[in-house]
Amino acid sequence: FRDIPIREYLLEKKSSYLNEIILNHKFSRTDHKKTYGKNMLIGGANGFLGSILLSAKAAIKTGSRYFIVCSNKLHTETVAMFQNELITMEYSKDVIKQLNNYKVVIIGPGFSKDSWSESIFLDFINLISRDAISSNIVIDAGFLYFLSCNPFKYHNWILTPHEGEASMLLNKSSKWISNNRIEAAWLIQKKYSGTVVLKGPNTIIFDGTEIFICKHGGNYMGVAGMGDALTGAIATILHLTENSKPINAVSFAIGLHSHAADIIKSSKGPLGILPSDVIEKMSELVNNFYYDR
Numbered sequence: 001f002r003d004i005p006i007r008e009y010l011l012e013k014k015s016s017y018l019n020e021i022i023l024n025h026k027f028s029r030t031d032h033k034k035t036y037g038k039n040m041l042i043g044g045a046n047g048f049l050g051s052i053l054l055s056a057k058a059a060i061k062t063g064s065r066y067f068i069v070c071s072n073k074l075h076t077e078t079v080a081m082f083q084n085e086l087i088t089m090e091y092s093k094d095v096i097k098q099l100n101n102y103k104v105v106i107i108g109p110g111f112s113k114d115s116w117s118e119s120i121f122l123d124f125i126n127l128i129s130r131d132a133i134s135s136n137i138v139i140d141a142g143f144l145y146f147l148s149c150n151p152f153k154y155h156n157w158i159l160t161p162h163e164g165e166a167s168m169l170l171n172k173s174s175k176w177i178s179n180n181r182i183e184a185a186w187l188i189q190k191k192y193s194g195t196v197v198l199k200g201p202n203t204i205i206f207d208g209t210e211i212f213i214c215k216h217g218g219n220y221m222g223v224a225g226m227g228d229a230l231t232g233a234i235a236t237i238l239h240l241t242e243n244s245k246p247i248n249a250v251s252f253a254i255g256l257h258s259h260a261a262d263i264i265k266s267s268k269g270p271l272g273i274l275p276s277d278v279i280e281k282m283s284e285l286v287n288n289f290y291y292d293r
Contacts, residue, residue, distance in 0.1 A: 001186035006211045008202075011255040011289070033065040036239050037103030041232075042091060043141070044071035045117050048110030049078060051141065054225045054275050055109045056086050058232025061283040062256070063240050068102075070095055072116060091116075096123045104136045104235040109228045111142020121146040128154050136238050136246070140231045144169060153193040158238075158250060160197040160231060161188065182211065195250060197234075199227060203258065205251050212251040217258030220270035221278075229275040230257045233282055256282050256289070 028035075039059060044052035056069050056079070068087045069079050076088040089095065099105055107124060111117035121143060127133055129152070137157040139147070144161050148168035159169075166184050167174045169192065177184045178200075185198040185206045195207040201219070205212040230253070237253040238246065260281035264273050 001183055004186070004206075004209070004211055006182075006213060008213045008215050009251065009255065010215050011252070011259045011285075036065065036242070038066045038068065038101065039064050039104045039106075039235055039239055040068045040070055040089075040099075040102045041106040041109065041235075042070045042095070042120060043106070043108055043117075044069070044075045044110035045112040045114050045142070046072065046074065048112065049075050050225060051110035051228045053079065053082055054228040054279070055106060055140075055232040055235075057083055057276070058229040058279045058282065059106075059236045060085055060232075061279050062233050062236040062253075062286045064232075064236045071110070091120060093123055096120075096127050099127070100132075100134050102135050104138065104239045106138045106140065106231050106235050108140040108143030109231060111145070113142070113145060117142050118146055121150075125150065125152055128152075136235075138231050138235050138238070140227060141165075147192065151191060153191075155193050157194040158197060158234060158246075159188065159192060159194055160199060160227065160234070162199045162227060166198055185211070195247060197250065197254065199230070203254050205247060205254060207247045210247065212247060214251065214254050214258055216255055216262050218262070218265070218270070220265050220273050221258065221261045223274060225275040226261075226278065229279050229282075230254065232279075233257050252289075256285055260285055 041052055041056050052069055052071055056067055060067050068089055070089045070091050073090050076090045079086050079088050139157050140160045144165045163174050163177045166177045169188050181204055185196050185204040189196045189206050189208055198204040203214040233256055234250055234253040237249045241249045260278045261273055264277055264281055
């Protein structure tokens with residue numbers, strides 16, 4: 001991994017800034033809600049409604065135009081009460097068979113170690129083992145626990161572990177992960193393939209060929225639900241940027257998320273920065289980067 005090019009970056013909208021992440025995308029006046037396809041989130045075991053709400057809200061607030069939350073019966077009856085724009089669907093095996101109808105699918109927010117979450121994991125692994133899916137897949141949270149117990153390689157997913165989850169994925173101590181973050185990201189990618197986002201101080205993004213390190217963010221982002229908000233942003237930027245490399249889209253989303261937290265910290269201090277605050281700030285920032293105002 002020592003021979004892999006490493007690129008540190010910030011999101012600064014300055015044409016002279018060499019490490020700016022460039023997204024090649026132009027909106028059209030004829031765009032509509034399904035121009036860029038539909039997106040879906042699968043997750044939300046009992047007790048974890050907040051996880052799927054944060055992830056879905058982050059997605060639509062950063063630009064997803066048609067977003068479906070697929071969860072258990074209780075949550076499908078509840079989600080729209082908190083966010084009217086979200087469409088809901090109760091999970092069944094038929095949902096997995098239809099994943100190719102969605103451009104980006106998030107799986108894992110709000111998963112627990114229960115049989116419902118495990119059954120979704122097994123359904124999904126069965127599908128990708130037959131190479132039967134073309135959607136971009138963003139993996140987070142409880143899905144990573146099941147993956148650590150049942151290691152599997154897939155080229156087209158984005159794994160988003162924090163250091164504790166990375167510890168499970170590699171069967172190494174959290175201290176080792178913390179002290180060897182670049183190597184840990186490299187090992188996860190070699191073991192599970194796809195693109196790896198190792199969250200934490202200076203979040204690392206590695207797709208097997210190049211490493212990006214985000215210089216935004218800090219320990220003030222260590223709040224429950226912050227990773228859920230990130231998965232929603234990643235899904236949206238992947239959804240909108242057809243002409244950019246996936247690693248650029250992922251890196252932009254990570255920069256957007258942590259840059260938003262930086263701005264909030266500068267204005268109010270490091271304590272009490274909530275994922276919902278970051279989502280609102282991301283919604284403002286993404287427009288600044290996509291449009292000159």
